[in-house]
Amino acid sequence: MTKKTDNILSIIIVSYNTADLTVQTLKSVKSSLDKSPNLQSKTEIFVIDNNSQDDSLKKIYRFEKIFPKFKIIENKDNRGFASANNQAAKLATGKYLLLLNSDTIVQRKALEILIDGAEQNDFKITASLLLNRDHSIQPQGGNLPSLTTLFNHMFFLDDLPLIGKFFPSTQSTGLNFVKDEQHQTCHGKEILAKEIGWVGGTAMLICKDLWNMIGPLDEKIFMYGEDIELCLRAKKLGVKIGIIESSLIVHLGSASSSSKNALIGELQGYKYIWDKHKPSWQKPFLNFILYGGILLRIVLFSWILGDPRGKIYKEALTKI
Numbered sequence: 001m002t003k004k005t006d007n008i009l010s011i012i013i014v015s016y017n018t019a020d021l022t023v024q025t026l027k028s029v030k031s032s033l034d035k036s037p038n039l040q041s042k043t044e045i046f047v048i049d050n051n052s053q054d055d056s057l058k059k060i061y062r063f064e065k066i067f068p069k070f071k072i073i074e075n076k077d078n079r080g081f082a083s084a085n086n087q088a089a090k091l092a093t094g095k096y097l098l099l100l101n102s103d104t105i106v107q108r109k110a111l112e113i114l115i116d117g118a119e120q121n122d123f124k125i126t127a128s129l130l131l132n133r134d135h136s137i138q139p140q141g142g143n144l145p146s147l148t149t150l151f152n153h154m155f156f157l158d159d160l161p162l163i164g165k166f167f168p169s170t171q172s173t174g175l176n177f178v179k180d181e182q183h184q185t186c187h188g189k190e191i192l193a194k195e196i197g198w199v200g201g202t203a204m205l206i207c208k209d210l211w212n213m214i215g216p217l218d219e220k221i222f223m224y225g226e227d228i229e230l231c232l233r234a235k236k237l238g239v240k241i242g243i244i245e246s247s248l249i250v251h252l253g254s255a256s257s258s259s260k261n262a263l264i265g266e267l268q269g270y271k272y273i274w275d276k277h278k279p280s281w282q283k284p285f286l287n288f289i290l291y292g293g294i295l296l297r298i299v300l301f302s303w304i305l306g307d308p309r310g311k312i313y314k315e316a317l318t319k320i
Helices: 019-034 056-065 080-091 110-121 147-154 208-214 226-235 259-277 280-305 309-316
Strands: 009-015 043-049 070-074 096-100 104-106 123-131 193-195 203-207 240-251
Touching: 009 019, 009 080, 009 110, 019 043, 019 056, 019 104, 019 110, 043 056, 043 080, 056 070, 070 080, 096 110, 096 208, 110 123, 110 193, 110 203, 110 240, 123 226, 147 280, 203 208, 203 226, 208 226, 226 240, 226 259, 259 280, 259 309, 280 309
Parallel strands: 009 043, 009 096, 043 070, 123 240
Antiparallel strands: 096 203, 104 240, 123 203, 193 240
16 A cells, blocks of 8 residues: 655666666756756655666765655666566655656656646556657557557558558557657647557656556566556556657667667567467467568568668567
8 A cells, every 4th residue: 555645756767787877867857856846845766776787876876865755776686677666666655656767868847747748638657758869759659469450560561651650550660650740849838648558668657546456567577568568457447548748758768778688578578468468369360470570570671671680580580
């Protein structure tokens, strides 16, 4: 049971050998909270270090003097993203939990806008709009996993010119994603929101009451896919999930994990989700979609484009 406090927000950051990046994230959190005095005094921050071997802990401990409600959890081994977040969530007392990657830069008033947007739109799980380093939009989230949405993603139907936006996809990386011109209005006062099937765990806001109801992140997923699985459980209760496009957070992407791990982890995540949530008759179709999509990518990336991702997908064939 959540301890009764006046805290609105509990920010949870998992650190693993990302000393300078984690410091940058914490500085951006402070800067954002400084612009939101009503939220500033009602926010607690947890940093969970998964046995970093660099000077992460030394640098992170300096923030004890900066944040009045700041707690560091030192793990003796790398427990993974899900387990580390769950550790802090058990201690968190805020109305909302914010799972925040250690390679993010929170923009001005992003946290206040995120919470306001969630409440105005009745989103129980919400994410900020993610930006690349150059402030171009970084796609995230998508439709909930189904044979149809996964097929559209794995076979690039959502990338087809003109009609791609009409193909629902598990990954909003195709032409069905929000366009850049919509981002131009994000700096105004209006809060722009977009309902979606699932959002990424990079900067995910979730009501603590919902978290307690559906359970924590699935710790059988070491990394990648735990955000989709959590949203899938939430959607079964009929809750709304969305992105607040006027809450901006820069995500440096591959800084905290390699693209190889991300690509393979994503594919492994789909298989786990089907084992846990989907009927067994779908498994042959799932395997056809995954293996067919991987082979298509090997041909495209290795033979046609000479893209190094081709080697990653060859390795993926042996790991899913």
